[in-house]
Amino acid sequence: MTNVVITGTGLFTPENTIDNDALVASFNAWVDAENARHAEAIAAGERESLAHSSSDFIVKASGIHSRHVLDAKGILDPERMRPRLRERSNDEPSIQGEMGATAARQALAHAGVDAADIDLVIVGCSNLERPYPAVAVELQALLGAGGYAFDMNVACSSATFAIETAANAIRAGNATRALVVSPEICSAHLNFRDRDSHFIFGDACTAIVLERDDLATSQARFEILGTRLVTRFSNAIRNNAGFLNRVTDSDPQALDKLFVQEGRRVFKEVCPLVAALISDHLASLDHSGDDLARMWLHQANRHMNDLIGRRVLGRDPSEQEAPVILDRYANTSSAGSIIAFHLHRDDLAAGDLGVICSFGAGYSAGSVVVKRV
Ligand code: CO8
Numbered sequence: 001m002t003n004v005v006i007t008g009t010g011l012f013t014p015e016n017t018i019d020n021d022a023l024v025a026s027f028n029a030w031v032d033a034e035n036a037r038h039a040e041a042i043a044a045g046e047r048e049s050l051a052h053s054s055s056d057f058i059v060k061a062s063g064i065h066s067r068h069v070l071d072a073k074g075i076l077d078p079e080r081m082r083p084r085l086r087e088r089s090n091d092e093p094s095i096q097g098e099m100g101a102t103a104a105r106q107a108l109a110h111a112g113v114d115a116a117d118i119d120l121v122i123v124g125c126s127n128l129e130r131p132y133p134a135v136a137v138e139l140q141a142l143l144g145a146g147g148y149a150f151d152m153n154v155a156c157s158s159a160t161f162a163i164e165t166a167a168n169a170i171r172a173g174n175a176t177r178a179l180v181v182s183p184e185i186c187s188a189h190l191n192f193r194d195r196d197s198h199f200i201f202g203d204a205c206t207a208i209v210l211e212r213d214d215l216a217t218s219q220a221r222f223e224i225l226g227t228r229l230v231t232r233f234s235n236a237i238r239n240n241a242g243f244l245n246r247v248t249d250s251d252p253q254a255l256d257k258l259f260v261q262e263g264r265r266v267f268k269e270v271c272p273l274v275a276a277l278i279s280d281h282l283a284s285l286d287h288s289g290d291d292l293a294r295m296w297l298h299q300a301n302r303h304m305n306d307l308i309g310r311r312v313l314g315r316d317p318s319e320q321e322a323p324v325i326l327d328r329y330a331n332t333s334s335a336g337s338i339i340a341f342h343l344h345r346d347d348l349a350a351g352d353l354g355v356i357c358s359f360g361a362g363y364s365a366g367s368v369v370v371k372r373v
Pocket of ligand 1: 052054057058062127155185187190195196197237259261263266267300301304331361
């Protein structure tokens with residue numbers, strides 16, 4: 001069978017950061033104004049007063065300290081509490097096209113591959129800025145890549161599902177070199193007025209170059225030993241924004257048109273599913289947790305990763321074995337596990353084994369087992 005290798009990765013990190021204290025200060029200012037606006041109704045028992053958020057809670061519950069966002073000013077303005085992004089004309093690169101091109105150029109340079117030699121571009125992410133033309137096709141043009149391109153969405157698992165799709169296209173002979181790009185603008189679909197979730201997400205974009213092994217020239221390669229994907233329907237993470245909102249006459253500003261989740265339920269249901277996915281996948285490749293040098297896990301919650309690491313390894317994973325980037329990036333959806341891979345893989349030795357694993361809405365989870373060549 002044709003071997004497929006990962007030969008390069010790239011990362012676009014927005015310059016603006018928001019730490020927990022700044023986010024909480026803006027949220028609490030909005031809460032105070034809201035409670036003052038409704039003081040009479042609250043006093044009459046007709047309305048519940050809103051509670052403050054807290055940085056201590058955020059760190060304890062999630063491990064998140066800070067996040068990068070495309071626009072901080074709009075998010076932190078208690079009168080707005082959503083990013084302000086400039087609308088692009090049809091003649092300008094789209095926002096996701098631009099983020100994607102930055103990350104992709106880095107990944108291509110890292111792999112030592114010319115954009116013209118790429119013959120498959122997949123943009124996989126949770127939220128696409130338009131239905132068509134595909135952002136991937138625009139990115140293909142921006143980069144000067146050849147072949148074909150398409151978008152796909154499997155929420156937080158978009159990158160791992162796209163890696164499997166790209167690897168299969170290469171194995172089947174339909175492509176020789178592929179780019180998987182995940183431009184995540186999570187801040188645009190986050191309800192910054194929801195105490196339970198306002199701290200969860202950040203923005204970033206990752207890119208990965210995959211090649212047929214016999215064509216690759218990069219010294220730093222990771223052979224894909226196998227991929228395994230799983231989905232199980234759940235409403236515990238949901239977003240009802242969509243093109244039918246206009247014709248169903250539903251309120252486009254309604255809160256269900258943004259990210260909504262039952263965090264505790266997600267935690268309880270997803271951790272065992274993911275631990276079993278990784279363990280079964282390793283077993284199918286005649287390996288076990290003991291053979292893993294590294295786990296590049298989805299970056300949603302510190303405790304989730306600790307629990308999954310414990311179940312797979314049979315002991316607490318060290319910082320080195322399961323690197324954490326969510327402390328400074330928060331949850332960047334499908335980009336999270338790829339950011340961890342991008343930042344924490346160069347120290348591995350030839351023959352070392354690792355797993356890239358995503359999990360999220362759907363539910364969906366993806367495991368990609370790789371070996372440093
Ligand atoms: N400040 C202070 N107190 C708070 C706050 C806050 N901000 N928020 C909640 N509390 C309170 C609650 O009211 C509750 O109080 P009480 O006990 O009196 O009822 C108490 O703190 C505990 O609340 P929770 O039970 O909700 O807290 P948890 O310990 O469960 O932590 C988490 C909440 C962090 C959300 C946690 O449950 C979690 O991380 N769960 C898993 C989440 C997850 O992984 N989700 C995946 C989503 S990502 C995905 O699939 C991609 C979607 C597409 C991206 C779209 C971009 C927007």
